[in-house]
Amino acid sequence: MSELRTSDFDYNLPPELIAQTAAEPRDSSRLLVLERQAQTISHRPSFRAILDYLQAGDVLVVNESKVIPARIYGKKQPSGGQIELLLLRPAPTFDQNSWEVLVRPGRGTQAGAKFVFGPDQGEQLRAEVREVAPSGGRFVTFERDPLPFLEKYGQMPLPPYIHQTPADPQRYQTVYANPARLGSAAAPTAGLHFTPELLAEVQAKGIGLEKVTLHVGLDTFQPVKEENALEHQMHSEWCALDAATAQSLNTARAQGGRIISVGTTAVRTLETAFDPASNQLIPFAGDTRIFIYPGKSLRAIDGLITNFHLPKSTLLMLVSAFAGREFILRAYQEAVAQRYRFFSFGDAMLIV
Numbered sequence: 001m002s003e004l005r006t007s008d009f010d011y012n013l014p015p016e017l018i019a020q021t022a023a024e025p026r027d028s029s030r031l032l033v034l035e036r037q038a039q040t041i042s043h044r045p046s047f048r049a050i051l052d053y054l055q056a057g058d059v060l061v062v063n064e065s066k067v068i069p070a071r072i073y074g075k076k077q078p079s080g081g082q083i084e085l086l087l088l089r090p091a092p093t094f095d096q097n098s099w100e101v102l103v104r105p106g107r108g109t110q111a112g113a114k115f116v117f118g119p120d121q122g123e124q125l126r127a128e129v130r131e132v133a134p135s136g137g138r139f140v141t142f143e144r145d146p147l148p149f150l151e152k153y154g155q156m157p158l159p160p161y162i163h164q165t166p167a168d169p170q171r172y173q174t175v176y177a178n179p180a181r182l183g184s185a186a187a188p189t190a191g192l193h194f195t196p197e198l199l200a201e202v203q204a205k206g207i208g209l210e211k212v213t214l215h216v217g218l219d220t221f222q223p224v225k226e227e228n229a230l231e232h233q234m235h236s237e238w239c240a241l242d243a244a245t246a247q248s249l250n251t252a253r254a255q256g257g258r259i260i261s262v263g264t265t266a267v268r269t270l271e272t273a274f275d276p277a278s279n280q281l282i283p284f285a286g287d288t289r290i291f292i293y294p295g296k297s298l299r300a301i302d303g304l305i306t307n308f309h310l311p312k313s314t315l316l317m318l319v320s321a322f323a324g325r326e327f328i329l330r331a332y333q334e335a336v337a338q339r340y341r342f343f344s345f346g347d348a349m350l351i352v
Contacts, residue, residue: 001295004229008325010311011332019341020164022171027198030340030347034331036323041331043338047193047348050305056206057257059249061301063188063265064211066177068147069154069169070185074117077126083115085127086157087146088185088217089238091139094130098141102218103129109138118153125149135219147182157185157218159344172344175199176211183215183238189344190263190306208257210248214239214265214288223312229293234314239269240285246273250280258302258352264315267322268292270300293317294325303352308335308342323351 023029031044033053044052054060070087086102103109111131118124125146130139156169166172174191176199203209219235226232249259249270261267271292273284281300291314292298304322309315320328331349340347 001230004293004295004317006224006227006229006312009224009229009313009316009320009329011329011336013311013336013342017336017339017342017346018161019343019345019347020162022166022192022345023341023347026175026193026195029193032331032335032340032347032349034323034327034349034351036327036351039327041334048198050198050348050350051201051205053350053352054202054205054207054260055258057208057252057255058260058303059208059210059252059257060202060260060262060305061210061212061249061266061270062174062176062191062194062262063214063216063269064174064176064178064181065184065188065213065215065265066179066182067156067173067184067187067216068182069150070157071155072117072125072150072153074115074125077114077116085115085117085140086185086218087150088137089183089215089236094139095141097143097145098130098139099146100133100135100137101140102137103140106136106138115140118149123149123152159186161343162345178211178213181213181215183213185218186216186220187344188214188216188263188265190348192345193305193348194262208248208252210245212239212241212245212266212269214269216265220315223310224314224317229314229317232291232314234289234291236287236289237265237268238286239265239272239288241269241273241281241283242285243283246281246283253302259300260303260305260352261301262305264304264306264309264318267298267301267304267318271298274300291317292321294321296321298322303350306349306351307344307346308332308340308349310343319349319351
């Protein structure tokens with residue numbers, strides 16, 4: 001394939017359908033079900049209906065990465081001007097306490113610029129810009145590990161299309177987010193629909209639950225700007241699948257179970273770790289730039305739970321690779337007509 005037209009992945013979305021608040025309780029969001037073989041679309045009033053489509057022997061794969069409260073406000077030194085940093089990903093090539101960040105205002109912020117964060121009287125954190133990043137952000141070195149400071153003073157980095165800050169910041173975390181897997185700049189939002197009670201029902205039905213890690217970057221919200229999507233430079237994200245999980249998933253599949261990915265981040269992890277030579281998953285830990293689009297087969301999954309994605313996005317291309325572009329766009333058109341809620345706090349889709 002030499003060309004993939006970005007404009008072929010566009011659709012019309014009324015702005016009022018972009019969900020600004022999360023459904024309460026979590027599993028009360030609506031569920032659109034796509035069956036690939038029959039090419040049918042079904043509407044279920046509650047995400048809890050997911051249980052009707054899962055069977056004993058299946059395995060759900062979730063991304064247990066936890067969102068960093070990655071936005072902090074501070075002052076330039078020595079001028080005292082206001083500054084905002086959004087931490088994206090570690091940059092260990094400089095120092096173990098170095099990160100790639102977005103800076104606002106960023107214009108004129110060059111190597112050597114110094115910042116201080118925290119209350120005037122109390123705990124503070126200092127940082128210095130090392131250089132401008134290729135992404136347009138900055139590589140910044142902090143005086144110490146910034147994560148404990150962020151846990152106290154940082155704010156949740158909500159997507160740009162959400163204009164209301166949740167009263168409870170935990171609504172932008174999955175219930176299975178692992179504090180030992182802190183590292184995402186955005187939530188793996190397909191998992192936001194699960195409650196502990198629903199997960200218990202899933203497992204009581206004989207459905208497995210396995211965990212992988214992919215630290216989500218903010219680039220996941222960026223539309224593809226090139227008209228030929230194949231020219232798009234995919235962002236890098238760190239992911240991991242350990243040996244025990246790989247073995248468990250391989251065994252489940254060999255016994256006839258289906259691998260159901262909870263979200264596109266879990267898909268990208270599993271497809272990165274899939275070994276075509278053995279037709280199995282193998283352990284992996286490292287950066288991935290995998291770009292999944294129509295024409296690329298998904299070999300590691302049999303089903304996908306996902307939210308509704310932005311027009312012209314790599315994630316819309318990914319779900320189109322799994323279910324077919326025309327089928328996906330028809331489903332999106334129906335979801336708009338039925339007034340589903342879109343994006344991070346929106347409703348869910350199951351593709352089997």
